[in-house]
Every structure is written in structure tokens, then in C-alpha cells.
Amino acid sequence: MALDPVAQAAPDAAGRVELRDHTPIADSPHYNPELAPVPLEQRTWTTYNFFALWMGMAHNIPSYTLAASLVALGMDWVQAFLTITLGNLIVLVPMLLNSHAGTKYGIPFPVFARAFYGVRGANLVALLRAFVACAWFGIQTWVGGKALHVIVGRLAGEGWTGAPAVLGQVWTLWLCFLGFWVVQMLVIWRGMEAIRRFENWTAPLVSVGFLVLLAYVAVQAGGFGPILSEPSRLGWGAEFWRVFFPALMGMIAFWSTLSLNMPDFTRFGGSQRKQAVGQVLGLPTTMSFIAIVAILTTSGAVALYGEAIWDPAELASRFDSTAVVLVALVALVLATISANLAANVVSPSYDFSNAFPRRITFALGGLITGVIGVLIQPWRLISDPGIYIFAWLGFYGGLLASVAGVFIAGYWLLARTELALVDLYLAGRGAYWFRAGWNWRAVLATAVGSLLAVGGAYGGPFPADGLIPFLKPLYDYNWVVGLVGGLLVHLALAPRKEHS
Numbered sequence: 482m483a484l485d486p487v488a489q490a491a492p493d494a495a496g497r498v499e500l501r502d503h504t505p506i507a508d509s510p511h512y513n514p515e516l517a518p519v520p521l522e523q524r525t526w527t528t529y530n531f532f533a534l535w536m537g538m539a540h541n542i543p544s545y546t547l548a549a550s551l552v553a554l555g556m557d558w559v560q561a562f563l564t565i566t567l568g569n570l571i572v573l574v575p576m577l578l579n580s581h582a583g584t585k586y587g588i589p590f591p592v593f594a595r596a597f598y599g600v601r602g603a604n605l606v607a608l609l610r611a612f613v614a615c616a617w618f619g620i621q622t623w624v625g626g627k628a629l630h631v632i633v634g635r636l637a638g639e640g641w642t643g644a645p646a647v648l649g650q651v652w653t654l655w656l657c658f659l660g661f662w663v664v665q666m667l668v669i670w671r672g673m674e675a676i677r678r679f680e681n682w683t684a685p686l687v688s689v690g691f692l693v694l695l696a697y698v699a700v701q702a703g704g705f706g707p708i709l710s711e712p713s714r715l716g717w718g719a720e721f722w723r724v725f726f727p728a729l730m731g732m733i734a735f736w737s738t739l740s741l742n743m744p745d746f747t748r749f750g751g752s753q754r755k756q757a758v759g760q761v762l763g764l765p766t767t768m769s770f771i772a773i774v775a776i777l778t779t780s781g782a783v784a785l786y787g788e789a790i791w792d793p794a795e796l797a798s799r800f801d802s803t804a805v806v807l808v809a810l811v812a813l814v815l816a817t818i819s820a821n822l823a824a825n826v827v828s829p830s831y832d833f834s835n836a837f838p839r840r841i842t843f844a845l846g847g848l849i850t851g852v853i854g855v856l857i858q859p860w861r862l863i864s865d866p867g868i869y870i871f872a873w874l875g876f877y878g879g880l881l882a883s884v885a886g887v888f889i890a891g892y893w894l895l896a897r898t899e900l901a902l903v904d905l906y907l908a909g910r911g912a913y914w915f916r917a918g919w920n921w922r923a924v925l926a927t928a929v930g931s932l933l934a935v936g937g938a939y940g941g942p943f944p945a946d947g948l949i950p951f952l953k954p955l956y957d958y959n960w961v962v963g964l965v966g967g968l969l970v971h972l973a974l975a976p977r978k979e980h981s
Contacts, residue, residue, distance in 0.1 A: 495752035497521060498586050498902060506906035511600050513838040516831070518902060519587035519748050526749040531759025534746060534823055538739070539767035540688060541820035542624040542813055543617075545793050546863070547735055548775035553789040554724055555714035558776045564725060565772040568732025569765050575885045575964065576740040576764070577757055582892055583744025584756050586902055590742035590828060591835035594884075595905045597891035597971075601918025604836045606741075606884045606927065611832035613738055613877045615850050618825040619859030622665065622851075625817035626658030628794040628810045633657065635803045650860075662851060665818055669826050669847035690812025691774045694793060697805045698781035705777070727875060730960045734878020736764070737960060740885055742828040826850050872941030879959030883930025886967025887923050895975055922974040930967030934959040 492498050500506075500518040551561035582593050590610070594603035630653060634642040644651040699705055715721040743760075750756035775793075782790040790796040793813060797806045830846030841849070862873050892898060904911030908918070915921075937952030938959075939945055947953030955962050 492585070493521060495754075496585060497524060497752070500587075500902050505903055509906045509908050511595075511835075511838055511908055512906045513834065513842075515834055515843045516589060516592055516838055516906075521587075524584075524587060524749050524751055526746070526755065526759075527751055528755045528759040528762070531746070531750070531756050532763040535760060535763025536688075536767045537816070537819035538823045539764065539820070540691065540771055541621065541817045542628065542793055543621055543817075543863075544735075544768065544771045544820070545691065545775040545813075546624070547732070548772040549779040549789070549793075551728060552776055552779040552783070554728070556721075556724070556728075557713035558773075558780050560713055560715070560717075560721065560725075561776045562769075562773055564728055565732050566765070566769050568729050569736065569768045572733045572736045572740055573761065573764055575889060576736070576743055577760060578889050578893060579741060579885065580743040580747040580756055580760065581753065581898065582900065583747035584750040584753050585898065586900060587748045588902075588905065589745045589748055589831045589835075591832050592905050593744050593888070593892075595913050596896065596900050597887055597920060597923045599915040599917075599919040599923075600905070600908065600911075600913050602915070602920055602924060605924065607832035607835050609880065609884070610738060610741055611829035611850070612853065613881065614742075614825045614829040614832075615853040616857045616859060616862060616873075617738070617854075618821055618829075618850055619854030619857050620863050621817055621821035621825060622662050622854060623658060623859045624792070624794065624863065625814055625821070626661040627654065627792070628797075628814050628817070629661055630654045630657040631794050631798045632807060632810045632814070634798070635806050661814075661818075662855065665821060665826070666848060666851050668818070668822055669830065669851075670844045688770070688812075690809040690816060691771060691778075691793075693805060693809040693812070694797065695774050695778045695781070697800060697802065697809075698778050698785065698796075702781045702784045727957045727959075730878055730958060731874035733960045734874040734881075737878045737881045737885070738825075738828070741881055741888070742831075745827050745831055746823075825854075868941040872938070872943065875956065875959050876935050876938055879934030879956075879963040880931045882960045882963030883927045883934060883967035886930055886964045886969075887926050887971045889964075890926075890968045890971040891923070891975070894972060923971060926967050926971035926974060929970045930963045930965075933966045934963030 498518075499521045503512075503517060506512045506517075548561060548565055551564060552558070556564070579593075582588065583590075586593075591603055591607035594606050597603075598606055630642075633653070641653050642651070644653040646652070647655060713721070715724055747756045778793075778796070779789050782788070782796055786799065790799075794810065797810055800806050826847050829850040830843045833846035833849050834841045834843055862868070892900075901912045904913050907914065913920075932949075933952065933955055935956065936949040937947035937954065937956040939947040939953055939956060947956065
């Protein structure tokens, strides 16, 4: 189907396309103002905005625990650092590929998905991504609430930290969890612009808490010598490689959600160069920074306390200096709010709105995210480093990788980056209605890629021999298997002229 020259303007000097007339789609049940293409005058995000976004998203407690958990699993600081850095360089590739459409057309992730799964079928992958984000929102809120609990406990004393238990936790911890949840809901209720402003002013500050933790541990341990000399329990032989590959998949999976929904942010980009450079400077550098700080701090904890304490709130609670605890954890609380809003609320807010455009606004979608994030019981997901990496990260990473494979095949190899913008919002007709609003080819490609990636899931809540035993060997490479599987099956099924 040819692009509509009346409604869809030619690309500007930065390669961005604008929908000048919304009249043809304004009455569509698949349209609302928040899902509509962003006008050019509102695409104002600069390189710094994207860099600050990544600094805000990467510098948070779960990013710290991600790196620290590798030390807890037996790696030394070199092994852990290399694993995380490589994982982030790999995931940056699909992230930049999927970001392109957001900047070019001004559309969010769920609308982008309509080009491949159909106007209705996009809800399948949007809601899959949304529920993963809800779980992450809950995890971030739980660890942020724990940090807040330690802060208040240092000021209030034993009466606070030793309060009676309710449902397995002291009731004061539940109170901090609830308070942390409410603050985030208030910010998201004010919309995307409030999130952007929050990211800008917190981004330069969030490093403080982690550096304070590291400095205190280094001083107590007698310098970096004892920290850097902590040996690997895995060595560099077969035992290391058995842990390395599934751990690498977990590192990639940590940001596999953002590799899909970056159009939610890049739709506000001033140019492809600004969003790409901002992300290239932002993701690898900020994650490498937080990784080395977390690794050194956790290795220092081993030297000091004889065990790898991967939870920074628990580690800080052991410090003698109240001032250090307060400075470090206040900064970490701000960092966690910043990351949670950007990484785990924006996307599902759009996704839920996409499912019911006439009934769910961006703000209401954020509230739904918050409620589901609590119901998922995040304190269970982050209870053990093995479950955290191999079960939680590995499983959902494989699922979302198959979606990323379909996106890359559809946008870059089949559509050659050309989309009929109006048709993304039309009901009953247009290039992306396919059959009853669903493209069965993309759905089947996702199902096959996901089955290959996670069908052999083992460990934690999964059977020791794998859900499907003969697929067990593939699970250690789940993200790569899902990405390649989804991409190849979609290419094999889709006609070359699918979007013409």
C-alpha cells in the first residue's frame, strides 16, 4: 500500500516523518492522543536527554544487584565485569535497530508492533512486554522500599527495625514499600514531561550513593588490594563457562525489555543521530560504571564480612556510620525511583492504553502497572541470585528476544524502514489489518522462537531436566536462540512484498 502523501508528510532534514492531518484516524477505536504520532515541534529530546535517561535507568539498585549477583555466584571482579559489559554491548544492537522507527515516525512501541502483528495482534506482544515491566516495577519498588526502611531505621532506632512481623516481614517494611509506591504513582500521574524533568535533575546525582558505598567498603577493607585479590570460585575452566553463558543471557535480558520499547522514548527524539549517540554514550558507559562499583563493593564485602552481600540495603545496614548509610541510601532511593519510572512504567502505560485506547489513558495505565506490580509479589522474584538470573531474567529474556527478532526482520529486512503511518491506526482495512487485525505469520514466528528459547527451561521453579528435556541445551543461550528463531521464521513465512 502506497504512503498517503496528503496525511503523511515527507521526511524532514533529520529523516523524521510527521502525520499532518489526524482526521482520517481520529475516530478509529485504535487511536487516542497519547498513541498518536508526536508532532515534529514536540520532538525535542537532545543527546543529553537520552544520555540522562540511561543514567537514570541504569543507576539503580537492581542494576547493582545484577552485577553483585555474579560475584555471589562465584565470579571474580574481572569475570563479572567482562560478562556485564559484553551483555550490554550485545543488547545495544537490537535496541538501536528498534529505536529508529520511534524517531522516524513519532510512534510508541505498541503502535510500532501493529506493523508486524496487526492492529489487534500488537496487543499480544504489548501486554507480554507490559506484564514483564509490571514485575520489574514491583521489584524496583520492593528494593527501594527496603532501602528506605534502612534509612528510617537508622533515625528511628530498634523500635522501627524490630517491629512485629506481618506476612513474613516487619510491618514497617511494608509501610516503606507502600510509601515508595505512592510517590512513584504521583509522578507518573503527571505524564511524560514530568518523567523527563525528573530524569534530568536526578541523573547527575545517582552515582553518589554507589560511590559512597564503595569508598566506605574500600576504606574498611584497607584499600582496593584485598578487594581485587578476591579469587574466583569458578576459575577459568569448564565450571566458569557453564555459568558464563546463561549469566550472559541474563545480562542481555536485563535490558531486553527496553530493546523492544525504546520507541516510547525515541519518538520524542530531535534526530536519529541525537537518540543513537545518546544511547551509545549512555547504556554501555553507565552500566559498566555501576557494574564495576557493584562488583568491587561486593568483593569488598566478602573481604570484610566473609560473604558476598549482593543487596546494597542489607550491606549498608551493617555499616557503623549513620552518615554514610543516609547519604548512600538516599541517593539510591532517588536512583531507583528515576529508573523505575522510565524503564518500567512508561512502556506498560502505553501498552495498556493500546489495548483499550478509548478507556485507558497513559496515567491510568501507570496506575494499573503499579497495582499489578504489587500483586506479582516481587519479593519472591529477587529472593535468590540463582532464581533472579537463571529463572526470571533468562525465561522472559528468551520470550522477548523472539519478538525483537520479528521486529528486526519486519522493519529492516521486509519493510525497509517504510511504514504507512495512517494504516497503523485503521480498523477493518489498511496494510496492517491483515486477517481480522492479526498477522498469524508474526504470531507463529514468535511462538516458535519462544519455544526454542525457553522450552528447555530448568533450575529454580523449573524441572531439573527442563520443561522439554531435548530443548534443555538451548536454554543456556535463550536470548540468542529467541532472537534468531523469531527473525528467521518471520522471514521464512512473510511474503517479500508484505508491506507493499
